[in-house]
Amino acid sequence: MKKVKSIALLLVILLISISLAACGEDKPKLNVYNWGDYIDMDVLDQFEDEFGIEVVYDTFATNEDLYVKLKQGGSSYDVIFPSEYMIERMVREDLLEKIDKANIPNFDKIGEQFLGLEYDPNNEYSVPYMWxxxxxxxxxxxxxxxxxxxxxxxxxxxxxxxxxxxxxxxxxxxxxxxxxxxxxxxxxxxxxxxxxxxxxxxxxxxxxxxxxxxxxxxxxxxxxxxxxxxxxxxxxxxxxxxxxxxxxxxxxxWFDAMVIPKNAQNKEAAEKFINFMTRPDIAAKNADYIGYSSPVPEAVKLLPEEVQNDPVSYPTAEEIxxxxxxxxxxxxxxxxxxxxxxxxxxx
Amino acid sequence: MKFKRFTIPYILWLSLFIVIPLLLIVFYALSSGDSQNFSTFEFSFASLERFFSSPVYIKVLIRSVRLAVVSTVICLILGYPIAYIISKENPKKRNVLILMFVIPMWMNFLLRTYAWLTLLGKSGIINSIIMKLGFQPLELLYNDTAILLGMVYNFLPFMVLPIFSVLTKIDFKLIEAAEDLGANKITTFRRVVFPLSLPGVMTGISMVFIPAVSTFVISDLLGGSKASLIGNLIEQQFRYTGDWHFGSAMSIILMVFILITMALTSKFDKEKEGEGGGLW
Incomplete structure (x- = not known):
């Protein structure tokens, strides 16, 4: 009797674990690795709803932290958010995938002053996120x-x-x-x-x-x-x-940008995500929530007046x-x- | 002999998750080159040299050992009487008391440490009471006292439990014999109970000292990352700097320290031939 019980228990555990594992297989997954406190979580939900892609979201605390984690391997992220000097280093060490601009129509919405900067002169690897x-x-x-x-x-x-x-x-x-x-x-x-x-x-x-x-x-x-x-x-x-x-x-x-690492599993979804984050309404919603400054001028125009004129977020050319x-x-x-x-x- | 084959999984487990990683650490500690690229590795003592040639790192090691020793001593002074008092209760009450002692450990260690932030902060609970009473707020957080507090709070159960388990197993006849022979309570404790409980004390000491000397979370949260402990330095090498060689070298040095303490305590254990309570 005891034996029957324990076999039954094992079967139940097996079933549960299989069904749990299967749940994860349903939707395509996108692994996003971002700075802590650096996104409006609603925006992620919206992305999941619109594209039917499950976002696995994880955070880091410093660029060095991100670099070491990426370099050591063992983790595969599809979109990461390094700062300019780290992008420069990652490009030099061949850790990044080139981004196909054709898949990012919203790239045109990025303000001119954020393009062609020294860390990525031809904008081949990165799409600006915040500055x-x-x-x-x-x-x-x-x-x-x-x-x-x-x-x-x-x-x-x-x-x-x-x-x-x-x-x-x-x-x-x-x-x-x-x-x-x-x-x-x-x-x-x-x-x-x-x-x-x-x-x-x-x-x-x-x-x-x-x-x-x-x-x-x-x-x-x-x-x-x-x-x-x-x-x-x-x-x-x-x-x-x-x-x-x-x-x-x-x-x-400083400038933080979205890039795709070399070992990304789902480049297609990554580009969809980058394009989505650059869409003016989304960029505005996100920037309004986290308080950082968006490099998308159309998005800035959608922000409340007092934010647009806030010298902390949008300092004048003279101040910087x-x-x-x-x-x-x-x-x-x-x-x-x-x-x-x-x-x-x-x- | 028949049981021998049952040990195979354990031996496999041990070698896969303990022996091989340890050898890897030794290998990293004694080589130099790009941490991620084996082909660049060369045999070298550079990392060990770097550690011992810089007074900064030695100071960090001394500081870590000092804080760990102090917290172990405090845990012992606090923990022994607690274990003794609980062990003197009747079994039913005893179990309840021990349970109450263990319940906080069901909660995550990190969360319990975070809780101290809200207690000790300048606008925290303790200081707001002090200010209500009309005094100046105290600087309770981000210093060595806060780190010690965190260590003692988190590791005290590891001192109490082994001592308690040894104390409850002491043969009561021995105490009766001592009393029959005319020893008063203090002499009985000093000559009979305490010596018999020493194996538990030794286990407790290693179980507090080892996590205390290698912690990095407590010094980060309660110490405000102001002065690193050896654990922080090792964490930094692996997480931010990516210099696995130097990180491994420091891990080895720390392990040697821990081995020395363990050797000392286990030597003591054997001499005293106590029963139970010992972990190894």
Whole structure:
């Protein structure tokens, strides 16, 4: 009797697992790997409904994280969202598939100033997704003077209230800019100086954070933080006491784009997805939700007036005059890695 | 002898998931080149040299060991009395108490650590009570104390359970004998109960020390990633930097440390010849 029971149990388990496995086979799948908090989930549902493709959505925290995961293999994504310098590196290392423009009719909707940029001069590999700047966000009720400089992050008055990004390039860029160097510096002496600056700053820093930085500033846990412009928009929406500023030393102008990795399983669906995300109504809905700035002018026109005129999201040409775009550090990446490891190891 | 063939699956499992990965780590630690491309590998001590030639990394190792030792000691000081008190209850009550001790562990470790963020934050529960009482908020998060708290909180059950299981198995006749021979309660504990419970203590120490010395989540969340532990450094090499050689070298160094502690504790175990409670 006991034997019969256990065999029956095994059969049931087998049946369940087969049926579960079968469920997954029904629809074609699209594996999307994006930054955390970087899409309106409704848009994904809409895509699933319109195209009958199941989206498997997963997130990463930094470009380096994405790169290592892609390079190590074992995971297959169809669409990923790296930033410009990482795209440059991935193209150099032949990790990306060329995109067939014929399948992306909405490519024409992308604003001209976002095309032909250095990281992908012929727009062969990438379709721009969002763009923005890096700046300082601060709580006006906790900081009694308007901030306007990276050096403010070294002001001892704000000890224990400053949050920095847990991201190698972005945080090094802050120190390099503070020192007046290029954020693409390849000079080891300059990089060592930046390292010393960041180590000097450490006692003043409350924590190094990824996406948690948003909660820390919204809740008043910290007074000052380094953030990407789009996050700043979302944060100010939640807590109007916050203000975003592009420091006078200049900052990083960045572009995130959608690309298809070499080992993609479903390139056709990937192109459909990229085209869908670039469609003005979808791009607008998405940009409105996450707070980042869309490179699709028609989409921007669909946004509420106050968003269109928000200098945080859509700064004037003058305001971004003093900006630099990240370049692939190529061979000097090891120096970056070593310096970052040393900064995080310091007590 | 008949049972020998039943061990084959276990031996296969062991070699596939423990021995081969370990050998791979040693292989990576002792070579250099592009982590993803075997053809570029060369035998070299570069990664080990990098670790031992830089005071930064040594400092991280010392810091990790220091925090792990402190948290183990705190767990022992807190855990032993708890285990002792629970073991003295009648079996029914005892089981309920142990169950209550284990229930929080049914929840995910990461979630429980996140919960401390909302407790300790500047606008968290503890600080809002303090502020209601008219005091300045305390800096509870993002320092070593918060990391220690996280370690003790998460690993305390691993200290209590083995000690408890040894204590409940002590033959009560031995205690009666000690009392008959005129020992008072303190002497009985010192000369009979405590020595007999040592195997459980040793197991508890290794079970707390090992996860504490290698953790990276607790220092990330409660320490605000400000000062890395060796676990963070290893994580960083694999997740962000992609330097598997250096990551493996550090893993080996950490493993050597853990092996030393285990060797010390198991030596103690054998000398004391206690019953049960030992994990290995």
């Amino acid at each position: 923005g700047t890096v700046g300082i966000i601060y709580n006006k009720t906790m900081v009694n003077e308007p901030l306007d400089s990276w050096a403010d992050l070294w002001n001892e008055q704000y000890a224990g209230q400053i949050v920095m990004l847990k991201s190698q390039r972005d945080t090094l860029a802050v120190a390099l800019k503070k020192l007046g160097y290029s954020l693409n510096s390849r000079n080891e002496k300059e990089l060592e100086e930046a390292k010393a600056e960041l180590i000097k700053q450490k006692p003043l820093v409350l924590a190094y954070m990824g996406d948690e930085i948003k909660d820390a500033l919204i809740s008043g846990e910290a007074a000052i933080g380094v953030v990407w412009s789009g996050d700043a928009v979302a944060m100010i929406r939640e807590n109007p006491d916050l203000a975003y500023v592009i420091p006078k030393e200049g900052t990083n102008l 005059e003093n900006t630099e775009v990240f370049k692939d550090p190529a061979d000097i990446i090891q120096v970056y890695d070593r310096i970052w490891t040393e900064i995080t190891s310091e007590e």
